Amino acid sequence: MGALSNLRVIDLTQVLAGPYCTMLLADMGADVVKIERPGGDLIRSNPPFVDDADEEAYGGYFQSVNRGKRSLELDFNDEDDRDDFLSLVEEADIVVENYRAGTMEKYDLGYETLSEHNPELIYSSIRGFGDPRTGETHRQGQPSFDLIAQALGGVMEITGHEDGPPTKVGPGIGDLFTATLNCIGILAAVNHREQTGEGQYVDTAMYDAMLSMTERAIYQHSYTGEAPSRRGNSHPTLFPYDAFETADGYAVIAAFGTNHWREVCEAMDRPDLATEYPDAADRLEHREQLREEIAAWAEGIETETLVDTLEGRVPVAPVQSTDEIFEDPHVRDRKMLVPVEQPGADETVEIAGSPIKMTETPPEPGRRAPLLDEHREELLKDGELEPADPETAADD
Template sequence: MSSAPNAKALGHIRVLDLSRVLAGPWCSQNLADLGADVIKIERPGTGDDTRAWGPPYAKDPLGKDTSEAAYYLAANRGKRSVTVDISKPEGQAIIRELAKQSDVVLENYKVGQLKRYGLDYESLKAVKPDLVYCSVTGFGQDGPYAHRAGYDFLIQGMGGLMSVTGERDDLPGGGPQKAGVALCDLMTGMYSTIAILAALTHRDRTGEGQYIDMALLDVQVAMLANMGSNYLHSGKAPKRWGNAHPNIVPYQTFACSDGYIIVATGNDGQYVKFVEAGGRPELAADPRFVTNPLRVQNRDVLVPMLAEMVLTKTRDEWIDLLEAVGVPCGPINDIGEVYQNPQVKAREMVVDVPHPVAGSMKLVRSPMRLSATPADASVAPPMLGQHTDAILRDLLGHSDADIATLRERGIL
């Protein structure tokens, strides 16, 4: 193990993070939240691409923009930043030194790129035999697409998500739609986190490290969930249903007199309570609608009647009525409303953390709630190269003169 255990769940783990943008950094941020020492390797001068993906940027105490893009801040809390030019032999040597002191290496370079630098799994395994090494790519390390660049938007389309996301083709606005966040990147980061933790558990039991091959397309296919299963068991490709559900009715959005509401009746009893609350009990007794399979079969008849019913009341009136009788429902909040939600506030999902330039900044805390080893979101994402000198000096034993020489030569 790389360091003495502490009170954090992964306080004994060091992660050498060669990834950038979102999927890899999302994974390493999870590990940092759980206490791992994550050393983020960045290009001298520019760093992670997302540092420049603004506006918006964090603001300093005077309200002026800093150099810290909000996109970068979303995926890099709790890490330490070291700038190293890995295209140069001296930089590669530093990475090998750091790998020797680490438990995990995480990277998202194109297939074969790090092998040219002697930083692939086999090369680093030679200096750290029990290393856990995780590669994140668009299509994986083998197969006909392995050398293609993979981007979340492309994978959402290629992997089927956009075929089931968006309004129905026969309705206004119908057509494929990507998710509002880079869902495939984020899920790949989550799956990578799980795979790394599994590999570390295996290492702790056996002393054996291993290689992890994570692909965005694999993740997208896996996360089709019931949609993928529907196809495998019917032979029919699912279609887009907009905000409706292919297998449950009513399970969708409805327009109220002043906005929209989500109604999610998961069983026949909830459906009965819904229509009774709306003053239409005859819709519960109608033989066309008494069971969910019948409601699915007759959705084109039922849904317009439900839509007319819902329009008679305001959003808040419906929420009060349906919550009182146990029918799942809720508003469609914009993100500003999300952060004002009393439940979000009660769960303290937003935290203020100190920052060397901004003074303080707001971050979203980890949703992982562990009673004995709580996740920690109290350390702001690092400035570019903020920890270079300290890590080279304290962890690798370089002198101040060595560090100054490396910086003068453009290695750091």
Template structure:
């Protein structure tokens, strides 16, 4: 039984790696019936993106952990879409689907008769979402795009990392593929909007999502800083371009991020650190003043926090109403009491694996139609016979 607000919505997933699968996993978490089409024998590239790998019941290596992160809740069907039989099977499935998601190069599916024009002629209500590096048009449309290169080309690396003239100064990528993840979320949002339109009108449409466009949108306040000032932002390490103090500070046993958002919080911070005079110092009276004197302010505050342990400092700041938090390692994230209380780890079993599969829960919390985790990330081809036996005519129920 499929649960959730998207119960009854059928999604054909021709995507692989991360951006597309992240979008379709979001839809699956919300109750959609997602059919993942994979290359026979090898499947999604990320099944081999390890170590680490899972362990099969017979002790042999299974899927890479990377694959598990973005493919929960789906059925896996092995099909060679380059063969006449495979492309015909995809067309049969598409005739009974509400949504199709693909991340081939622009125009790459046309030769198989699986492009938007061909499939919308079969199913006019189909929502066809194309995810590419640069979109369906423009001078770079034919080029492939990958998260890392888009972080570089789209400006994110130019504002990430230590400032010039300091140790380790160089443009730096983010520690996870954030452009892919944002792209998946934008794609899922666009699909939901298109579903509303389709239900009202019976009309599908083509969604064109580009990683480069998404990265530009992700620049957010940094882009508008440039538009207003005419000056391109630069790397500032852990400092914030528009707020101070808003960065990690040293303690005896680690680092704590202090996030001051207004002048009142700054005065409360100074009082909590036993230095109320800093809160009335004219150099630090307003946020703009603190930005102008950031270096001396950071040095003053660091000398105070460096004498504190993390737990003691956070206890004092929380009591004073100053936002703060520890700089956690990944294992410490899931050891947090808040993580346990919110159920941030999903554990599912798969018959072919020796141990349960653990993934991070969806952050979506709906009071009436909660997320349900009905299927673990699938074994390659686990649902081929079941799905193809129906010829695309049946829906999950």
């Protein structure tokens, strides 16, 4: 039984941000019921597939963030389906949705309506620009995706090389970080309800989340009056803290402490640099010259040699490819690759595991994502929300 096995979540979300939030809850034991529009979540058909997209129920995108959930297909334009939805809400703890502001109200299924049916309900939304209930803005109602959030929130402006264009971060952090914050808000609301019996509205905006993530740029601008911009892989106030090209790849070195700096100088056989630049302020002032010294040393040796030379003495690591991540024993030891069934392919695939580790109630991300409408009979049996059976809920 997971830490959240007492919670029932009605999941109205699709694509990435909302499903990732509810996936975190499902991994920790919550019974997550994914309510899907007619035809299902928009990303069910997104690649990659193991072999045949026509035979497989969904691609890797959907599998990765919808594992461990139950599926029910409902059409909110249909009165009977709306009634079925309300019957589920009455027995639920949490509703999560990531529509544009005002969408649920069009079906008379907004927070105020649902809380009348279940006064202790926690209603949570993830939107590009938040909800008027928690702070009205002219941007609400506009569509938003990860790229939009990264652009507006300052992430792209401070990502990339100094002489290059603004660059998005590879993973969809506009979705994923927002989803994680929303999950924290939901759990805080659950704790509040335990103390007071009150439900409430939880709202997290992608723009707001990105601004929170770029906290360094915010305080730098406030303190100095200057707008930070791109610095490549370096740090604005710490040195050395950068990626360096080696003979066969790249390695990162974070040696901004004086003790670490001495170790780097020793490895480079340059004790003169440790003597000439003993203070962090000196090293920061002469960072360009010193970066060239380290770069010249690094490019003459292989990544493995560089890492082996400094590891244990200086924070250092190779820049790994995904192939190398799959081969790293740490990843297996920490159960960060999880095998799941791929319906229609007759084999298993691997998805990212849960980074949340707990000694008594460890998260269990091992059940595959549901087929569309797979759990209709068990969910609507006798008009009540039946509990999930962890042994059979995701079986064919």
